[in-house]
Amino acid sequence: MPLPHEHTVQPSDLALLHVLTGPDPQAAKSSFARRDAALDPLLIAAAAASGPHVTRNHYHHDFFPGVMLPQAEGAWDWTKYTGEGSSTKARKHLTYVSRQAPRKQHLATMEEGKENDHPRETDPLKPANNLPPAAKKRRPSLISSTAPTNAEVKTRPRAQSVSESIPPSLNQSLPPVEVKCMARTRIPTPHGPAFLHLYHNNRDTKEHLAIVIDPAQLSETPDSLPVAPHIRSRSLDAVWNENETPMDRIIRGAYVGRLSSASQQASTPSTPNPGSSTLSSAIPPPLIRIHSECFTGETVGSMRCDCGEQLDEAIRQISLPIVIPPISPTSKEMTIPGRGAVIYLRQEGRGIGLLSKIRAYNLQDLGHDTVTANLMLGHQADERGYEIAGAILRDLGLGGPDSLNQISGTVRVLTNNPDKVQALEKEGIQVAERVPMIPRSWQHRIAEAGGSKIEDDGQVVHVHGSSAEVSGATMISGKAVYGEDLDKYLRTKVLRMGHMLPLLMGDPAVPIY
Numbered sequence: 001m002p003l004p005h006e007h008t009v010q011p012s013d014l015a016l017l018h019v020l021t022g023p024d025p026q027a028a029k030s031s032f033a034r035r036d037a038a039l040d041p042l043l044i045a046a047a048a049a050s051g052p053h054v055t056r057n058h059y060h061h062d063f064f065p066g067v068m069l070p071q072a073e074g075a076w077d078w079t080k081y082t083g084e085g086s087s088t089k090a091r092k093h094l095t096y097v098s099r100q101a102p103r104k105q106h107l108a109t110m111e112e113g114k115e116n117d118h119p120r121e122t123d124p125l126k127p128a129n130n131l132p133p134a135a136k137k138r139r140p141s142l143i144s145s146t147a148p149t150n151a152e153v154k155t156r157p158r159a160q161s162v163s164e165s166i167p168p169s170l171n172q173s174l175p176p177v178e179v180k181c182m183a184r185t186r187i188p189t190p191h192g193p194a195f196l197h198l199y200h201n202n203r204d205t206k207e208h209l210a211i212v213i214d215p216a217q218l219s220e221t222p223d224s225l226p227v228a229p230h231i232r233s234r235s236l237d238a239v240w241n242e243n244e245t246p247m248d249r250i251i252r253g254a255y256v257g258r259l260s261s262a263s264q265q266a267s268t269p270s271t272p273n274p275g276s277s278t279l280s281s282a283i284p285p286p287l288i289r290i291h292s293e294c295f296t297g298e299t300v301g302s303m304r305c306d307c308g309e310q311l312d313e314a315i316r317q318i319s320l321p322i323v324i325p326p327i328s329p330t331s332k333e334m335t336i337p338g339r340g341a342v343i344y345l346r347q348e349g350r351g352i353g354l355l356s357k358i359r360a361y362n363l364q365d366l367g368h369d370t371v372t373a374n375l376m377l378g379h380q381a382d383e384r385g386y387e388i389a390g391a392i393l394r395d396l397g398l399g400g401p402d403s404l405n406q407i408s409g410t411v412r413v414l415t416n417n418p419d420k421v422q423a424l425e426k427e428g429i430q431v432a433e434r435v436p437m438i439p440r441s442w443q444h445r446i447a448e449a450g451g452s453k454i455e456d457d458g459q460v461v462h463v464h465g466s467s468a469e470v471s472g473a474t475m476i477s478g479k480a481v482y483g484e485d486l487d488k489y490l491r492t493k494v495l496r497m498g499h500m501l502p503l504l505m506g507d508p509a510v511p512i513y
């Protein structure tokens, strides 16, 4: 066995590693004890491969006690360590004891498909303990005194979650979902300004987000009357405790207008402004999208799915200016900035998590479609839930007649997925209209084939495909892309998941992979 500092891995080490971690662990059991061995061979093999740069975690197993002691010679060289006292003392018998939960328990968690989605053990709406040290005074709970109480939330219609990720036994005992906007900030996007809102909730440990598009807020003053009511978070604008200063509020994003070195105006809990009552009926309901996280599609620009372009397209469409027709014979047509929100849920891989999605991709490369791949891994085709989305929308005053912060009683929803509309309605969100999302590559091909409109369940859908471009990635401000994997994915969504998209397969003029 080589010493750690020799940097060489002997074939015997690799053979040992293989026996211990290879496909037949039973064979290993007979020859090597795996847990609680006097010397853990796997750890030795890992240390030998790592040389002097053994990670802190190895040291913290207390296997190389010498390195933790300043008096130990040779720093990382545990072989020179002979005990805490004199060198004549007998060397301690070292035992490696794993502190990990048994593998059985870990696998059970994975089977539930929630390896990334453990419910919080502590109250997530309590103050974060990573606040800057400047906030010396002890803050009481950051839960808003005016935020909806459990009793208030209980009176709302409670939908049965679409998500299977929370086992039924746990789901029954869960309290009603509560969300709290922890911070908000202005984000300039290629389509115009947005306000990013970060939410905590009492259901999972994820930081779900709302990308609010309402640029009219940037010119807001405390006394100004907007044409359309501003979309603001009630929990953010609430007074969190009696000691908070205007600067505390501003730093978390509870301000009005646009921040600058010359302008810092904290908001008040009554900041949401009703808007012009004469125009309110003429203003279309805000356009919203419930978007599920997709690391591969949004960050890497993967063309296995259309998630990146959908996020971009949603922000673009919501940002489009709104034309309000004249409301009386004497008034004129009016144009106001686009308004709405993307609720960005951390439900990677339709709720199965990135790890399982990556495995599913390999099954897809073996010839299975996205639905079958999920089922083969023991997941459902779709494990998402929309309770948190409903609570975030209510916090923003969108779509709920019972919203305590009502900005609009109804919303228009950008989606092709009928389940999402149904789930939102179960959450008490009033959906005035579903707005379809035609994939950019399809729009482009339809335009190339000379078509300007296509049929969707007998309904005419107008396609704005003539300006679509063919190169680029599918990420923010990307362009339309073609690809075999993307087409397969889109077709499966239509044929197996009931997505309300007009399928191009029937049109011989439109090239399909």
Ligand SMILES: Nc1nc2c(ncn2[C@@H]2O[C@H](COP(=O)(O)OP(=O)(O)OP(=O)(O)O)[C@@H](O)[C@H]2O)c(=O)[nH]1
Binding pocket: 290, 291, 292, 293, 294, 295, 304, 305, 306, 307, 310, 347, 348, 349, 350, 351, 352, 357, 360, 361, 370, 374, 414, 415, 416, 417, 420, 437, 493, 499
């Ligand atoms: N399990 C799995 N998830 C995928 C795959 N491709 C994309 N996703 C995830 O699917 C989610 C997006 O869902 P989609 O089914 O594309 O669309 P949708 O949100 O249901 O419907 P729309 O509102 O019309 O976009 C994201 O969380 C992606 O990470 C895949 O092959 N397998």
